[in-house]
Amino acid sequence: MTDWIRATAAHMADALAAGEVTSVSLTQAHLDRIAAVDGDVHAFLHVNADGALETAAAVDADRAAGVSLPRLAGVPIGIKDVLVTQGLPTTAGSRILEGWIPPYDATVTRKVREARMPILGKTNMDEFAMGSSTEHSAYGPTHNPWDLDRIPGGSGGGSAAALAAFEAPLTIGSDTGGSIRQPASVTGTVGVKPTYGGVSRYGAIALASSLDQLGPCGRTVLDAALLHEVMGGHDPHDATSLRSPVPGAVAAALEGASGDLSGVTLGVIKELGGEGYQDGVKQRFEEALDAARAAGATVVEVECPSFVYALAAYYLILPAEASSNLAKFDGVRFGLRVERETIERTMAATRAQGFGDEVKRRVILGTYALSAGYYDAYYGSAQKVRTLIQRDFAAAFEKATVLVSPTVPSTPFKLGERIDDPLAMYLNDVATIPANLAGIPGMSIPAGLAPEDNLPVGFQLLAPAHEDARLYRVGGALESLLNASWGGQLAGLAPELATSAGEAAR
Amino acid sequence: MSSLERADVARLATLARIDMTDDDLDRLSGQLNAIVDAVATLATLDTHDVPATSHPIPMANVERDDVIEPSLTPAQALAAAPQAEDDRFRVPQILGEEA
Numbered sequence: 001m002t003d004w005i006r007a008t009a010a011h012m013a014d015a016l017a018a019g020e021v022t023s024v025s026l027t028q029a030h031l032d033r034i035a036a037v038d039g040d041v042h043a044f045l046h047v048n049a050d051g052a053l054e055t056a057a058a059v060d061a062d063r064a065a066g067v068s069l070p071r072l073a074g075v076p077i078g079i080k081d082v083l084v085t086q087g088l089p090t091t092a093g094s095r096i097l098e099g100w101i102p103p104y105d106a107t108v109t110r111k112v113r114e115a116r117m118p119i120l121g122k123t124n125m126d127e128f129a130m131g132s133s134t135e136h137s138a139y140g141p142t143h144n145p146w147d148l149d150r151i152p153g154g155s156g157g158g159s160a161a162a163l164a165a166f167e168a169p170l171t172i173g174s175d176t177g178g179s180i181r182q183p184a185s186v187t188g189t190v191g192v193k194p195t196y197g198g199v200s201r202y203g204a205i206a207l208a209s210s211l212d213q214l215g216p217c218g219r220t221v222l223d224a225a226l227l228h229e230v231m232g233g234h235d236p237h238d239a240t241s242l243r244s245p246v247p248g249a250v251a252a253a254l255e256g257a258s259g260d261l262s263g264v265t266l267g268v269i270k271e272l273g274g275e276g277y278q279d280g281v282k283q284r285f286e287e288a289l290d291a292a293r294a295a296g297a298t299v300v301e302v303e304c305p306s307f308v309y310a311l312a313a314y315y316l317i318l319p320a321e322a323s324s325n326l327a328k329f330d331g332v333r334f335g336l337r338v339e340r341e342t343i344e345r346t347m348a349a350t351r352a353q354g355f356g357d358e359v360k361r362r363v364i365l366g367t368y369a370l371s372a373g374y375y376d377a378y379y380g381s382a383q384k385v386r387t388l389i390q391r392d393f394a395a396a397f398e399k400a401t402v403l404v405s406p407t408v409p410s411t412p413f414k415l416g417e418r419i420d421d422p423l424a425m426y427l428n429d430v431a432t433i434p435a436n437l438a439g440i441p442g443m444s445i446p447a448g449l450a451p452e453d454n455l456p457v458g459f460q461l462l463a464p465a466h467e468d469a470r471l472y473r474v475g476g477a478l479e480s481l482l483n484a485s486w487g488g489q490l491a492g493l494a495p496e497l498a499t500s501a502g503e504a505a506r
Numbered sequence: 507m508s509s510l511e512r513a514d515v516a517r518l519a520t521l522a523r524i525d526m527t528d529d530d531l532d533r534l535s536g537q538l539n540a541i542v543d544a545v546a547t548l549a550t551l552d553t554h555d556v557p558a559t560s561h562p563i564p565m566a567n568v569e570r571d572d573v574i575e576p577s578l579t580p581a582q583a584l585a586a587a588p589q590a591e592d593d594r595f596r597v598p599q600i601l602g603e604e605a
Binding site: 100101102103104195196197210211236239240242309311312313315316323327330331332333334335336337339340341342343344345346347348349351352355357360361363364365367368371377378380381382383384385386387388390422423426436437438439440465 | 510514515518519520521522523524525526530533534537538540541542544545546547548549551553556557558559560561562563565568570578582583585586587588589595597598599600601602
């Protein structure tokens, strides 16, 4: 009997089309898995069991009636709680939105529904996507399925952990400074941040509007490609949405799967490695480069000297934009209200009670960076650094097809280890932030387990703007080379999770 | 660039409409000061002839046809309001006693 929850989304889609399995049984298998393990993992903030089964049953009925269906119809999915979902609670991990039921769908939510994918539920995240560990979720952290005492990454730790725990074959994430790629790295899964504007942000609760980008998360490069093509495309409701066609992600992933890398040049970014990177991370990264060379790739080193300023620029631009975006949470139109005598007092009391510490820190930092007398020195300088970083990327892409680095300097750390040290937490994103500042696409794929702790290491690929297909082509090739070296998907090597009575009873 | 003192944090919190207790100020001020010190490294960079980038993918004059599309009904828009009255959001008084 096929263990359906461990299958790839591509395999599920093919089996559904061939009538080997029904969407109801696939969806029920994932709901059972969630019931069995999510008490420990806490990847989901809300489980949409009835809604998911209803979609699944409708897909099965249409398929039986011979209706033509989209490729992923009937394949279940988890959606990060940053996307609004009509009729389903949406909190962005914040108390200030507890119990809120949005009156409309995000464009990506609509596309998922139109693709006829049963929505399993909403995945956990750091509050308003501010964090790298999900420890800033107002509803408690998600635990890494590889070691429940460790962080699953963030902000999209729920979306990544759901994949690694086989609670969902596909999930959606959002990446402002690495919130898709860093969780993928530390959970041994795949995550893609598309070119800025490649996926509509309409209905995505905004963190930093010039950096935010939604993207696909899966356990394989091909699965991420399939979801990318569902999510992407121009949307008149998002003025920053690109008019260019959705990149041929699936074709590129399939082309890459042959493992041939001849004619491809990988540019190793000198500034994103070396000192401060864990030994096992460096080792697995070097081994992946060796595998690429053996498959015909050329490997060169590129220098991006402005990257040393990326983290500082990011922690000015992000709080500045976030402090403005979060002004809408004022207790007037939706969400929490802590009533006081005047509206101004009400706003201040509501935000004090509704926001967690990290949100308060960043809103205050952003208010500072934008205040008179400091604007030029802080926000203005940071925007100039963005230009320098774009120039560094442009020069580097003259020499390489894709640029590569470890996704994260370390394997996942223990929950609680960095919670009181915001600067240490911010260093998680040092290798992922430059892509957001420049608007270019990036991907993280598993690079194996660090020998010293047996925890996942991520390999990051970056491509020029609009060239997302290069990530799938090269990422797909590297994945097939690396999977062959450890005998299948990395996620399959994760320790078995304890299951509660829910699954055993079935 | 200057460092961020406790009194500065209190003033910024007022501007940002977030009530802060003494405990909050004690806890957050030190952390914020450390973050400001870290981002102040940008001051060492000579950027006087570098143009600013506000948006990663250049775009201008994004337009669409001026046609009426379906939108939320008043009932839908008000469904999650903490308080509503006569198709409007109801709030406490806007001006304080001193105004």
